[in-house]
Every structure is written in structure tokens, then in C-alpha cells.
Amino acid sequence: MTDPIIGSLRVNGATLHYEVRGQGPFLLLIPGGTGGAASFDGIAEDLAAEYSVATYDPRGMSRSTLDDPDAEQHVAEHADDAFRMLELLSPGEPALVFGASSGAIAALHLLTTHPERIARVVAHEPPVVEVLPDAAEHRALIAHVQDTFRTQGLMPAMAVFAAGLKKDSDTTEPKAELKLPPRAAARAEQTMANLPYFVGRIVPSFMSYAPDIRRLEGLSDRLVIAGGQDSRGELPYRSAAFLAERLGTELQHFPGGHIGLTTHPAEFGELLRKALRASI
Template identity: 65%
Template sequence: MTGPTSGDLRVHGATLHYEVRGRGPLLLLIPGGSGGAAAFDQVADDLATAYTVATYDPRGMSRSALDDPEAEQRVAEHADDALRLLDLLSPGEPARVFGTSSGAVAALHLLTARPDRIERLVVHEPPLVEVLPDASEHRALLARVRETFHAEGLMPAMAVFAEGLKKDGGGAAGPKTAPEAEPRTEPKAAPDAEPEPEPKAAPNAEPKPEPTVPSRAEVNARPDAGVELPPQAAARAEQTMANLPYFVGRIVPAFMSYAPDVTRLEALSDRLVLACGEDSRGELPYRPAAFLAERLGTGLVHFPGGHTGLTTHPAEFGDHLLKALHG
């Protein structure tokens, strides 16, 4: 298969960089975290055997520059960016869409705003903490992350964020499982996120961040960390680190404080697949999708790995995504 073609799309307040590969109906992949389109590098070619696969860097990330670098971010605007890509790449037909983490939040807003443009949506662990019974605790977490970020800097804020994500909030009833998903067991203590294969870290390397933040391999692959990665992986890790201040400072507070229109989602649940990682049980990123699956009666599909299963189990993750997209 030949490499992807790339382009730039002018949207309100930003220019989006996107890549397209494959042939067939459109599948738009919306990344989460701070990795951008490169998060899909290990699965996009396999998905492109069945779809025209479009990936992109969300506004403010990597190659998608903001007109105003200090602009506050809104979920609705990120969802509109995805809509503009659908209009460009699939103007006459609704498309299939996948979103993970913060990208899943934008995708859900797009579904509620423009359901006519989405044939099927698969979302993996959207951090919609406002739907949870203990939402006030998570608002307090976001406030601590924000205060730490401004007072002490990026890595201390990341540590606060990671610790909060590990905690089992409990109290949410288990969802009915989809036919292809195994029965859900009761929440247990959060396991460590499954690490991706990586070189041995230097003695002074930073500790591994928990779910929704880059893996240890990505964090350690900085010039001062003494770790060698293949050129493509090293470039991805550098970009991930460069995106982190923007992600922690503006994406996390905007997206984790977003409250979806659950009534609207219920009316559109026939085209929605809610997914979580098999290894995420008991962690905060797991709970909103599980809560919504029970509320909407859709069942919950489990993907390999944890919140970063797309990185740690790319082949198996891609296989599960293809099945979920086909219904």
C-alpha cells in the first residue's frame, strides 16, 4: 500500500493537517491525548484495506496550528472541525467515525449535533466525568490539576492528574454487555496501564504516566533521557511531549468538564458503540462509558489493553474496531 496523502483544511481559528489512505467508505479517526494523528500510525494501514481512512491533528496539536495560540478550547469547535473534514472527504454520504479519549468526547458532540453525517460511531473511553454520580469529586481533581500546572509546572500537574485517574470512584452500576463483549465483573483496584514495548529507561527517566497521558516510552524519548528509539517513534515522542502543555492546560479542563446531551444520545443509540479497555476496569476513564452503556441500554464492548490499548495492542485493537464498525 502506498503512503497516505496529506492536506491542510482551513477552519475557524485554525488550519487542520490531515492524512488520507485506502479506498472505500470514509472512516474518520479522531485522536485523543497529545499524540495527534500519529496515534493511529500502527492501525491505519490495516483499516485502510476496508475503508478510506482519514486521520488528523486536532486544532492546536502537532501540525494543526491555531491562529491564536492562547485561544481557549471548546468541545463544540473541535466537533465542528471533524464535521468540516467529513464534508470535505465524504460530502454526499454519512461516514463511520471512531474517537478515543478526548477525541471520543468531540465525536459524541458531533453525533448529537449532526447525526445525519454519521452512519456509525465507536467511542473508546470518553472521559465524560460529568455524567457520573460523583462528578463533583472529579471537578475538584480538575481544579487541582489546573492549580498545580500554573503553580508548579507540567510534570507535577501530570502526576496529580495521573493519580486522580487511577482511583476507583465506585458507585456506578455495571452495564449490560454487548453480544461480543464478555460479562463485566465488579470494579477492582486499578491495574497499572499495560506498557508498550520500549527500550530500557535511563536512571533519571521520569515515572510512567497513567492512562490518557503518553506512555513511558514516549515521555522518556527526549534528548536528555538517554533512550534511543527508531526515528519515527522518536519523532512521535518528541511531538507528544511538545503537545503536553496545551493538552493539560486547555484540552483536559475543557473536555473533562463537558456534559453531553444524554437524552439526545439515547435517541441515537442505535448507531453508537461504547467501548472500554479490558484492563481499565476500576479506573476513572472506564466509568463514563460504562455508565452511559447502562443508561442507554447499548451494552459495553471491550477492547484489548487499557486506556492506551491503541498503542499497546495495535493489531488486536484494530481487529476489534473493524468488528465494532461493521455492527
């Protein structure tokens, strides 16, 4: 295993920690949820045999610090952070981009605002609930999560959030998702440290984001929407499937559930390679 090149990038209101490995076509990995660059530990090294792989901690997460810790977060600003990464690490060259969950939402916005910089985007389960016919129900869920967070605290809010994401009558999926590889389990402390920021700042902003469907339709030849094989019926999967349908593209299935890149890294990485090769 080779050590990554580590650096920092100053952006508007934040300083971003980033890591680069390998050589080849440039591939930017945008993490989601409470994950930072470390959430790609299971796949980054293997991908680096074929690509120049860059990933980073999104602003406010892990080692990427905010000038104002209480600043509201916006999808457009997070997408601009990704664009600044491309400008620094892959100037002038169209890049490959993978985004997971909220990172997939940032990747979608990046594609619509800077298509000239993008060769291909693979977006895994972006929870763009505003595209769903029952979006109002999910707006109510997000409001309930925020109210619970303010009045009862973090863990009750997470319980409300997790229940809202699950499919009806699902009692088995959480048990399956607990079987994490050792390196992922070792990140639990950092994950917990990031949770308040995720629940209080990222969830309300990203899950109220409405993608520009018309713009994405014109760019759909550069976009792969993916869903987890084991997360059918869950809210992020439903959002991804509905978005793919709206764009007239086929939803590609990756192993595992919403965090399949963590629970099934080898299989996930191989399918990601196949999705990316179509653009080279």
C-alpha cells in the first residue's frame, strides 16, 4: 500500500483536507453522510492502480474545518468545493466523479454547473427526495428530525431519521449493515463526532435540494445513477430510481445497501470501474 499525497485547499469559508493516490485518468471521490476521505479506504487503493484517485473530507467533516462552525450548509457550496478540487488537481482536463449519498447530490450539482469539467459522474443513491411524488411526506420527516434534534438530542433524532429511511416492515436490514470490515469499524469514533453536524446542517440542506431535471436530461449520457442491490424500497434508493426514470436512464445496481462501498468494497470497486470505463 502506498501512502497518499496529502494536502489542504483553502475555499470560501473552509479549509479542505484532501488525499491523492495513483496515476491515470483523474477520478474524484465525493463522500457522503458522516464519511470523509477515510470512507473510501476500502476501494481507493485498488482504484489507484488505474486512476489518479482524489478524495477529501467535505467542509465541516473530520479534518476539513469551517471558519464558522455554525454556518448554514448549501449543496451549491459543497459542489463548488468539488469544482475547486478539480481546478487544483486536474486543471483543464475533464474528470471522472463518483459521489455517494449526499456526496452524490453534490456530484449532480457539479455536473449541472460545470459540465465542461466532467467526463462522467456515477451517483450512488442520491437522496433527492424532492423528485418523488410523495415529497411532501419526506419534507415532514426532515422537519420532524430537526425538531427532535433540537428538543430531545442527537440519538432520538437519528432514530427518527433511520426509521424514515427504511422500507416498510423492514426489520432485517439494520442487522445486516452492522457487519463492517475492521477498518470501517475503527472509524466509528470519527463517525459519531461528525453526526451532530450531519444531522443539524447536512440533512436539512441536502434533502431539500431539487436537482435541475431539465439540465440533467441534456447531460444524461455522462451520468450513471446507481442503487444498492439490498436497499430496494428504502428512501435513498427510491429517490435514485425515480431520478433515473425521469432521465430515461437505467438504474445500475451495486452490491450491498446504501453503504455498499463500505460493506462490499471489492465488488463495489469492480462495478465502479466498469461504470467509469464506459467514458474512456
